[in-house]
Structures are given as C-alpha cells and as structure tokens.
Amino acid sequence: MTVFAATALALAAIGIYGVMSYVVRQRTREIGTRIALGATQRNIVWLIMRQGAVIAASGAGAGLLVGIVAARSLSSILYGVRPSDPMTMATATAVLVGAILAACYIPARRAAAVDPARTLAEQ
Numbered sequence: 001m002t003v004f005a006a007t008a009l010a011l012a013a014i015g016i017y018g019v020m021s022y023v024v025r026q027r028t029r030e031i032g033t034r035i036a037l038g039a040t041q042r043n044i045v046w047l048i049m050r051q052g053a054v055i056a057a058s059g060a061g062a063g064l065l066v067g068i069v070a071a072r073s074l075s076s077i078l079y080g081v082r083p084s085d086p087m088t089m090a091t092a093t094a095v096l097v098g099a100i101l102a103a104c105y106i107p108a109r110r111a112a113a114v115d116p117a118r119t120l121a122e123q
Contacts, residue, residue, distance in 0.1 A: 009095065009096065009099055012096065012099060012100070013099040013100065013102065013103040014103070016052070016055065016099075016100050016103040016104065017103040017104075017106060017107065020048065020051075020052060020103065020104050020107040020108075021106075021107045021110075023048075023051070023107075024048060024107040024108075024110060024111045027111075028111075028114060028119055029119055029120070029122075031044055031047075031111050031114050031119070032114050032115070032116040032118075032119025032120050033116070033119075033120065034047075035114060035116040036116035036117075036120060041112035041113070042112075044108070044111050044112040044114075045105075045108040045109065045111070045112050047108075047111075048104060048107060048108035048111050049101065049104055049105065049108050051104075052100060052101055052103075052104030052108070053101065053104075055100060055104075056096075056097045056100040056101060056104075057097075059096070059100070060093045060096060060097055063093070063096070064089060064093060067089060067092075068083075068084055068089070071083040071084060072084070
C-alpha cells in the first residue's frame, strides 16, 4: 500500500508540476511585463504559488469530501481505522498539499527569473 500511495503522490506532483509549467510558459509575456513594471522576484513567486495554493485547496476539499464518503461506504473492510479518522485525513491532506506546493515552487522560481527585455522582444 505504501508503494501505491507513494506512486500516486509522485504522479500527482508530476501532473501539477506539468500543468503549472505550462501555465507559467503561457504567461511568460505577462510575467515579463510585470517584472518590467517593477514586480520583484518575490511578487512573481507569490503570484504563481497563490495559483498553486488555490489548486491545492480546491483539490484537498474535494478529496476530503470524496474520501469521507468512500470511507463510510468501505467501513466494513477497514481494519483498525475509523471511517472518518481525523488524524489520517489531516495527514493525507497535509502531505498532498505539501507535494502540490513543492511542485508549484519550481515553475514559480523559473517565472521569477524571466528576463523582461527578452520576453517583451519576442512576438
């Protein structure tokens, strides 16, 4: 089960990383404009991380709801764990949100390093 959980977590992080990299690439011109107008690297990282946090929060909320419903329907085969064990749910949610934010950090740092002159010169 641990191997499957780790694989699922890695796939989720890789997927979020891919989506965020794509979004950052699509917004490169906007980010270059923001930097040219005075945005700091910290502002750009915060902009991208905030978008990742929205994804993490909405995914965590939906996942908690689905997890609680699924756990109640599967309560007959759960051994040693209550169907709505708050510690398990909180730990799983925290690990997933942490993985999502870590996956968003790399594209955010890349976005903060955009050269505004080169970005604005491209068409």
